Structures are given as C-alpha cells and as structure tokens.
Amino acid sequence: MTAAPAPVDTGRWFEDFAVGERFTSAARPVTADDLAAFTRLSGDDHPLHVGPDAMLQGPFGIAVAMGLLQSLGLHGEAVQGLLDTHWTYRAPIRVGDVVHLELTVARVRRTRSGTRGAVTRHMRLVGDDGVTRQEGTTTALVAARASGPDDDGRAFGTVGWGRAVAAALDPEVTTLLETWDGTVGLRCDDEEVHLRVYRGAVIDVSRRAPHGATFTLVADALTWLELVEAPENPFLRLAMTGRLSATGDGYEYLRLTRALHLVVDAARAIA
Amino acid sequence: MTGYVTVDGTLAFVEDHGDPAAPPVLCLHTAGQSGVQWRHVTPGLVAAGYRVIVPDLPGHGRSEPAPDGPVDDLGAYAAWLLALADATGLDRFAVAGCSIGGKIALDLAVRASDRLTAVVAMAADAWTGGRPSPRGLRRELVDVAAPSRSDRTELGTLAVLGRATEPERARLIAAMHRREDPVVSNSDLIGWASHDLREQLAAITCPLHLVVGADDLWLDADRVRWAASRIPGARCTVLDGVGHYPMEEMPGFPAVLDGWLRELTAGTEAA
Numbered sequence: 130m131t132a133a134p135a136p137v138d139t140g141r142w143f144e145d146f147a148v149g150e151r152f153t154s155a156a157r158p159v160t161a162d163d164l165a166a167f168t169r170l171s172g173d174d175h176p177l178h179v180g181p182d183a184m185l186q187g188p189f190g191i192a193v194a195m196g197l198l199q200s201l202g203l204h205g206e207a208v209q210g211l212l213d214t215h216w217t218y219r220a221p222i223r224v225g226d227v228v229h230l231e232l233t234v235a236r237v238r239r240t241r242s243g244t245r246g247a248v249t250r251h252m253r254l255v256g257d258d259g260v261t262r263q264e265g266t267t268t269a270l271v272a273a274r275a276s277g278p279d280d281d282g283r284a285f286g287t288v289g290w291g292r293a294v295a296a297a298l299d300p301e302v303t304t305l306l307e308t309w310d311g312t313v314g315l316r317c318d319d320e321e322v323h324l325r326v327y328r329g330a331v332i333d334v335s336r337r338a339p340h341g342a343t344f345t346l347v348a349d350a351l352t353w354l355e356l357v358e359a360p361e362n363p364f365l366r367l368a369m370t371g372r373l374s375a376t377g378d379g380y381e382y383l384r385l386t387r388a389l390h391l392v393v394d395a396a397r398a399i400a
Numbered sequence: 401m402t403g404y405v406t407v408d409g410t411l412a413f414v415e416d417h418g419d420p421a422a423p424p425v426l427c428l429h430t431a432g433q434s435g436v437q438w439r440h441v442t443p444g445l446v447a448a449g450y451r452v453i454v455p456d457l458p459g460h461g462r463s464e465p466a467p468d469g470p471v472d473d474l475g476a477y478a479a480w481l482l483a484l485a486d487a488t489g490l491d492r493f494a495v496a497g498c499s500i501g502g503k504i505a506l507d508l509a510v511r512a513s514d515r516l517t518a519v520v521a522m523a524a525d526a527w528t529g530g531r532p533s534p535r536g537l538r539r540e541l542v543d544v545a546a547p548s549r550s551d552r553t554e555l556g557t558l559a560v561l562g563r564a565t566e567p568e569r570a571r572l573i574a575a576m577h578r579r580e581d582p583v584v585s586n587s588d589l590i591g592w593a594s595h596d597l598r599e600q601l602a603a604i605t606c607p608l609h610l611v612v613g614a615d616d617l618w619l620d621a622d623r624v625r626w627a628a629s630r631i632p633g634a635r636c637t638v639l640d641g642v643g644h645y646p647m648e649e650m651p652g653f654p655a656v657l658d659g660w661l662r663e664l665t666a667g668t669e670a671a
Contacts, residue, residue: 365552366559369617384547390555 140205143246143273146237148283149354154197154230156257159185161224167192184221190228190263191216194252197230198267207272212247216265220256227257235266235350236318238284243276251351266350282399285353286320288336290399295324295331297395303329305388311381312338313392314345317353321345324392344377346389356393357400364393404462407484413462414488415454418446423517424493425661426481427454428501430523430645431592432553432585433577434461437498441647444654450661453493455484459584470541470587474500474595478507485515494518494661498647499618500592502610506627509604510597516606518664520657523612523619523644526597526627534590541586550578553585557645562615564641565649573648601630607664609635613642613649635663 236249253264281289325333435454458466497505502524628636
C-alpha cells in the first residue's frame with residue numbers, strides 16, 4: 130500500500146489577490162546570531178554593524194520581510210518569481226528589536242499573455258514600539274487560474290479604470306466644467322490615464338490625449354487606496370499634507386479643486 | 401454695548417454681551433473670518449458670568465479695512481486690540497483666540513501680560529517654521545492668482561475639522577468660512593507664517609493655556625507643547641477628535657472654556 134501523494138500547495142493564484150487586502154505577520158525578534166550570520170553572508174563588517182549598539186545591514190530588513198511574507202502562507206507554487214523590490218530605510222534595526230510585517234496588496238495587473246499577473250505588495254517592517262523600520266514594495270509574478278477579465282475598480286491609473294471613473298461622475302461635474310476645455314491626467318505610480326474634457330463632458334479616455342494632460346494628479350498606490358477607502362473623501366486632506374501632488378498647469382489644477390473632489394468621489398464609488 | 405467703536409481712526413464692529421461689570425473675556429477669530437465664529441459660544445459664556453467681547457479684526461466681518469491696507473503682521477493686530485481695550489474701557493481682561501487669534505493672544509501675553517487675567521491660545525504655536533510659504537501667499541494676493549479660492553476654503557476647512565464634529569455641523573462651518581476676502585485672509589496667513597514669538601515666550605507672566613486639536617492638520621502638537629514648555633507655568637491640552645476650530649466644532653465649548661478660564665484664574669482673582 131502506498132500513501133497518496135500530498136496535495137501540492139499552490140497558495141493563491143493571481144485572481145485571489147485583491148487590491149487593499151492586508152495581512153500582518155507574527156513578531157520576529159532580531160538576535161545577535163542574525164547579525165553575525167548576515168555579516169558573514171554580506172561581508173559588510175563596517176563599524177556600524179559591530180558592537181553592542183550595532184545596526185543590522187540595510188538589506189537584512191528586506192531578507193527578514195521576505196521571510197515573514199512567506200510565513201503568511203499566501204504564496205505557494207503559483208509564484209513564478211520576484212520582479213522587483215523598491216525599498217526605503219526609515220529607522221535602524223538593532224539586535225533586540227522585535228519586528229513584524231504589515232503587508233498591503235497595492236496593485237494587481239495581469240500580463241499581456243493573460244496566463245499570469247504581477248502582484249505588488251506594499252511591505253512595512255514595524256517594531257513592537259510601533260516605529261516603521263523599513264518599507265517598500267515588492268512585485269511577484271503569479272500564475273493565473275483563468276484568463277480574466279479582471280475587475281478594474283481599483284486598477285488606478287489604467288484606461289479601464291479611467292472609463293469607469295468617468296462613467297461614475299456626479300452630474301454636478303457638468304456644471305463645474307461647463308467652461309472648461311482640457312485634459313485631466315490621473316496617475317498612480319507609473320500608470321497614467323487621460324480624461325479629455327470639453328464643455329462639461331468627458332469626451333475621451335485614453336492612455337495619452339493628443340495634446341497631453343493640462344495637469345496630472347499624482348499619487349502612489351497606497352495613497353490611491355486611502356483615497357477610496359477612507360470613511361470620508363480625503364482628497365483635500367491628502368493634498369494639503371503633500372501626499373497628493375500635481376504636475377502641469379498648477380492654476381488649472383487649483384481651478385478644478387471641486388471637480389477633482391467629485392472625481393475622487395467617483396473613484397470611491399467604483400472601488 | 402454691541403456696535404461700532406472707533407479704533408485707530410477706523411470703525412470696528414464689536415459684540416459686547418453680558419454684565420459690564422462681569423469679568424471680561426475677549427474672543428478672537430481666525431484668519432479671514434469674523435466674530436461670527438463665536439456666535440454659539442457667547443450665550444453660554446454670558447450665562448457662566450462673563451462679559452464677552454468679540455471684535456471683528458480690521459478688514460474682517462463688519463469692521464472697516466485697516467487704514468494702510470490688509471494687515472500682514474499679527475503684532476499690528478495685537479496693538480490694535482490693546483487700543484480697542486482702551487477705547488472700550490477694558491483694564492484687565494481674559495483672551496481666548498484660535499489660529500491667528502490664538503497667536504495674537506500669545507502676542508498679547510508677550511506685550512501686555514500685566515493686563516491679562518488669563519489667556520487661552522488655541523490652534524497656535526510660537527512659530528510655524530515658515531509654513532505655509534509667505535512667498536506663495538504673496539503671489540496669491542493678486543486675486544486672479546488664487547483660482548477656486550472659495551471651494552478650496554470650504555473643502556480645506558472640512559479637511560481640518562476633527563473627527564468628532566457632526567457632519568451637519570461640519571458642513572455649516574465650512575460653508576460659513578467661504579465668507580472671506582481672499583486678500584485679507586492671505587495677508588492674515590502671511591502674518592501667521594512669519595510671526596515668530598519663540599524668543600519672547602519666557603517673558604510671559606500671565607496664566608496661559610495652549611490648546612491644540614489632535615486632528616488639526618495645520619498644527620504639530622509637539623510644537624505647541626514646546627511653546628508651552630517655554631512659558632512659565634503654562635498648560636497644554638491636546639483635544640482628541642478636534643481639529644483647527646475648537647470653538648466651532650465642540651457643542652459644549654462654552655463650559656470647556658469656562659473651565660479653562662477658572663483654572664487659570666483660580667487663586668489669582670475672581671473668575
């Protein structure tokens with residue numbers, strides 16, 4: 130008699146990830162052994178990494194974050210590889226720290242082939258004192274179960290999302306833009322969509338309007354997520370605190386303040 | 401008596417309520433606004449036994465403009481208020497102010513501690529660090545350079561109100577704040593961003609209480625605490641759920657202010 134083969138743990142498929150999902154790992158203490166092992170591996174024995182007050186080498190945080198990510202059990206055999214890591218060091222990690230990982234799914238985008246997709250995770254390594262030590266994003270390539278289509282209610286900055294936003298705009302926007310002739314760009318990280326506006330109507334939504342955008346509202350994926358998830362529309366709060374910015378014609382950007390508030394309302398409605 | 405008073409050669413509108421012999425408290429409004437911000441507070445304060453004096457600063461509300469044009473020096477407002485006190489026969493009095501009114505209250509404490517029974521300075525620190533940029537504010541003094549000013553004031557007000565403010569109340573506050581002359585408001589804000597009282601705090605001898613809302617995007621509670629730490633005997637309170645306009649946001653504000661004034665004057669003279 131032979132035992133049945135253990136089922137393969139595929140973890141999640143591409144379709145199982147949704148923008149805005151959040152996960153928190155268990156805590157992990159940082160030990161003197163960690164420091165010694167990482168110094169041996171990296172060869173970086175700069176005085177900063179030696180002695181009782183030593184800081185762990187920066188990439189140690191990335192390594193630990195990836196390990197804590199694995200402990201969440203999200204990823205099995207459907208993961209085909211890691212595409213990128215964008216990382217910022219906020220505060221030193223020292224022996225004796227206890228850190229955990231806070232993960233937010235920031236972006237999911239199917240590849241052209243349709244058989245797989247890129248899943249961008251915002252990862253924050255936080256100490257038990259609540260202070261963020263390191264944070265950034267990593268993107269994994271994940272096999273898809275089927276070939277789509279995908280919901281674009283949170284595909285910020287894409288043409289599909291831009292069309293959905295335009296369709297969800299409050300009719301008041303017609304009055305607000307009655308005398309306006311221009312193009313509003315909406316950007317999330319490196320994706321941008323243009324809403325061509327003429328006399329109160331959005332007459333075209335495209336990757337790039339022929340004359341370009343009059344101005345573009347720019348935010349990263351986490352900020353777009355906050356824009357659509359906050360209990361009240363936080364457009365002006367985030368603009369006033371510098372989380373949102375604009376490129377292009379600043380005068381027209383300010384002039385359209387109320388219209389942009391409604392654009393964010395529409396994005397909230399479809400998210 | 402409520403009405404117009406000549407101060408420095410111009411007519412100022414001043415509300416004056418309660419028993420003329422009761423302990424007086426002077427209530428100061430925020431940038432670009434008027435004494436109307438205190439309309440829900442006055443009756444409660446009168447009932448608590450105060451004489452309540454609410455001036456419209458020059459160029460605001462029903463007061464005539466300052467003779468030399470919009471004021472961009474908060475010290476000039478402080479001097480004007482001392483002239484108003486003289487004109488209305490106020491010898492010693494308490495002051496409560498918010499935002500530029502809070503900083504003007506601090507300035508009054510610096511220049512006339514001997515005349516003040518108590519100071520409650522809300523939503524103000526000793527120095528903003530030069531923010532917002534006076535240069536940008538000066539550009540916007542040209543009316544046409546400040547597009548959608550009213551919308552930005554309304555939505556910006558909503559963004560700095562505290563979480564505890566009822567939505568209906570928040571909408572009313574924001575709608576009322578649209579009533580401003582942008583040139584006067586911007587001049588006020590230039591004064592706000594350039595008035596530096598840091599080196600003079602130690603000279604304050606009157607009882608003083610600094611108050612800041614935890615949800616106030618425009619103030620850093622640590623800067624307010626720092627200012628309190630430099631003023632002999634000063635108290636500091638951070639209000640949970642409150643933003644930049646405590647006297648407009650908090651339904652029970654008259655009792656709260658009465659409590660602060662009683663604490664400040666306890667043991668010094670009758671409150």
